[in-house]
Amino acid sequence: MNTTTATAPTDTSGRPVRLGLRENWLQFTLLVIVNVAVGGLVGLERTTVPLIGSDVFGLTSDLAVFSFIIAFGLTKALTNLAAGALTGRFRRKQLLLAGWLLGIPVPFVLAWAPSWEWIVGANVLLGLNQGLAWSMTVNMKIDLVGPARRGLATGLNEAAGYTAVGVTALLTGYLATGYGLRPLPELIGAVFVVAGLALALIVRDTAAHVALELAHHAKPVPSDENTGLAATFARTSWRHRSLRGASQAGLVNNLNDGLTWGVFPLLFTDHGLGLAAVGLIKGLYPILWGIGQISTGHLADRIGRKPLIVTGMLVQAGGFVLALALLDHPLLAGILSAVALGLGTAMVYPALIASVSDHAHPAWRANALGTYRFWRDIGYAAGALVAGVLADALGLNATIIAAAALTAASGLLAARWITEHRPEAR
Template sequence: MTSSTPAPLRLGLRQNLPQFVLLVAVNALVGGMIGQERTVLPLLADQVFGLAAFTASLTFIVAFGVTKALTNLAAGALSDRYGRKPILIAGWLIGLPVPLLLIWAPSWWWVIAANVLLGVNQGLTWSTTIIMKIDLVGPDRRGLAMGFNEAAGYLAVAATSAATGWLAADHGLRPAPFLLGLTFAALGLGLSTVFVKETRHHAIHEARTHTPTNGDHHDALTGRQIFTLTSFREKALSSASQAGLVNNLNDSLAWGLFPILFATSGLGIARIGVLVALYPAVWGFGQMATGGLSDRWGRKRLIVAGMLLQAAGIALVAATTGFTVWVIAAVLMGAGTAMVYPVLLAVIGDVAHPTWRARAVGAYRLWRDLGYAIGALIAGITADLLGLRAAIWLIAALTAASGIIVAIRMYETHLRQPAPTPWNIEDEHPSRPGRRADLPHSPPRGRKSRR
């Protein structure tokens, strides 16, 4: 037996606690890489590079979102092929130059290039830590695991956003805030290389012990079928994908335009840093509870309520002015996002089979992180044409609409009885056995299991 294969191999949070805690710490460093930009970069665009048009100033988010989305899709397939750990290490190597590019950038194009690299870094590292935690914990504690994973990442976003705001207020917009990012990248690379262990064999073990229902032929699924299921055809998977996209669409608004709105309303950099940090802080802390609650209460109701709560918080920003009321809005947005973010990942883990779960996570995260790019374009164009507050109102409406879609289309995926099997590709028509039928979109009702 090689040293890379645990003996005995067991699934569960308690059984794999040291590696799970280590991966939580690594994902906190991943979140810190994003946090170094949240407060400072929109202000750099306005005050240093003189980008007057909102659309132009948000190009760094477009570059980040598109690159991260495409990398997410690749990360799942690459981690299935080469293992989780090599992909995690590669992501950190690509992230190392990002803070240096931001410190030395003589033009806005350097910032865009840095965010292309940051998108690859985030797509490889964040996706892989998610996949590794799902591998380790097994099906029973998946929501709790995703809650801790996302909490670590977004608490780090919040802490770094606040810290960079304070550093920028005392020492200027560059270079001090970005030295934090350089430290995070070095620590992440070191921990991932030396201490993180491969987890792909846990997924293989779970696949071997997985109990199929209704004629499980998951091995016949192609990458295209998995992408189509996750994106469009399977009701729970595709509902999660659109909700993830809209969730990051409104996060793009908060990242790119809220600091500018706060600055033009007379707030100083330190107070802007507090507001920018508060939203992901509530989001991060809340996920410690909501992921586990979804294991007890189910996924759907938390997702619907969370999307509507986010919409209310965004609308409050659009409708009001002042530090105190914006604190309330940030809390509402953070609480709503906490109810959604880890639970959507748990939905993917519930429905996708262990043998193609990594690729389903990659497809979901493709759509989710395209929300950054789509949100930046929608918000930037609307703000240029109609003003900042009109852009915020539009994003609030889209977020509410997404919650309504989940309420209508998604079914509950965390059930005690056998879950639906979207990987079953047998023909439903006995007169034509062997032909690949359309994969089912929703849980079968009243159909007897084949024997």
């Protein structure tokens, strides 16, 4: 209605704002492209960096090789948590730009690092970049579309990012086959940095959209409900049953990703596969994870979040089983495992973010998403740590068995704790 438009807050250009994907398609599209660049930057590492550790720098401990993932995961998790609080002091666009400025050195350090410590340091910067840039693209898309299309919005956002992760992993594997592990495969990251920074300068901030949703939200913030970071962290981590269920599922989901990031290149090269084949496996997983979220995000808006979350975790557990059951045929094992892991993660990822958004009031939603993303991305570090310790002590196969059991258990916990709560669109 025209009255809604007339009384709506205005954006930085003085134009009245509306919520909705159709109403904000241009800004939404720009943010999708930004997240392609965000995903592409982290995709540089998926195929080559574990092998750089073992083949270039001569690391013999799996835990030492996986240390770059631990550095990345810890930094990204803490940055996600801080990003929610920082949205109270800075505009989302400012934080998006800051993330890209921090990411500028990453491809060049990966290409020419003189020691492994430099690689680990680059992953601290990469974690800062991903924590700020990816968090802001998620928050800004959710701001634009409003409650009715959260699943679709998060699905498109994550689809763009993780498809770019997969395509870049595939591309770096093929480049490494022809030109070596460094520097050419890593230098394609310069394209992502330039594109991401340029588009972040163009996109408009979404503070007015948050104000509009707050003005029309069905329920005011309860007087006894603290919207600060500390209170929201406790609420999202354990006090709220559904948010607790989403947080633990997110952690285990990215534990799987961190584990496969480090383990799969070593496992399948040990069984005779070359860099191109490993690149195919490492690329297929996030490509399916990415593309699949376009439909699963929309499906989460239609059938609910919980069915996709629970089913997706169990499908991921089956992917690990396939990796070991068919290991005598390593390429087949890798491809089928990647398909199951990719499709399972595609079910889980947008549904979890949408579920957290459903249960969080707009006044503390950024902090809730920051807390959820903290627990989710601490899974990278946990996965690399668990994988390193188990692989050094018991071997790579035992690590995959442990991941399958943990993922299945997480799916059952999600089934017990998570409930549906989708606010009506306004």
